[in-house]
Each structure stands twice: as structure tokens, then as C-alpha cells.
Amino acid sequence: MGSRRRKAAARPMSRARMTDGKCPKCTTIVKFKVSGDVGxxxxxxxxxMSKFSIDEL
Structure with missing residues (x-):
């Protein structure tokens, strides 16, 4: 009865901040990936896959 070796813990997944909205370019309601500093x-x-600043939406 040998001991079983445990696997190393997986690296935690980074979660992207997401928000719903209407894309001004493709005019569909999609989820946006949000990146950058507040403001x-x-x-x-x-x-x-087009990018917009907060002022353009």
C-alpha cells in the first residue's frame, strides 16, 4: 500500500473583465473584454475584435 503522489496545483486562470454592450462597428450585442486603468x-x-476607448461608446 504505497502512498499516491498528488499532482501540483494548476495555475489559477486569469479572468478577463467582461461587460455586455452594443458594438458600434458590427452593430451586434456582444460581450466586451475590458482592459486598462479605471477611467x-x-x-x-x-x-x-475591434477596440474602442470608453469615450467612443
């Missing part, structure tokens, strides 16, 4: 966020459309 200077950059939204990336998951459908057409």
Missing part, C-alpha cells in the same frame, strides 16, 4: 478603459468586441 481609461479599452473595450474589445469579441465578435469583430
Amino acid at each position: 481609461k478603459e479599452v473595450y474589445e468586441c469579441t465578435s469583430c
Whole structure:
């Protein structure tokens, strides 16, 4: 009865901040990936992969 060796813990997945909205370029309602500092966020459309600043939406 040998002891079983445990596997190392997997690296935790980084979760992207996401928000719903309407893309001004492809005009579909999609989830946007949000990146950047607060007040200077950059939204990336998951459908057409275009990026917009918070001022353009």
C-alpha cells in the first residue's frame, strides 16, 4: 500500500473583465473584454475584435 503522489496545483486562470454592450462597428450585442486603468478603459468586441476607448461608446 504505497502512498499516491498528488499532482501540483494548476495555475489559477486569469479572468478577463467582461461587460455586455452594443458594438458600434458590427452593430451586434456582444460581450466586451475590458482592459486598462479605471477611467481609461479599452473595450474589445469579441465578435469583430475591434477596440474602442470608453469615450467612443
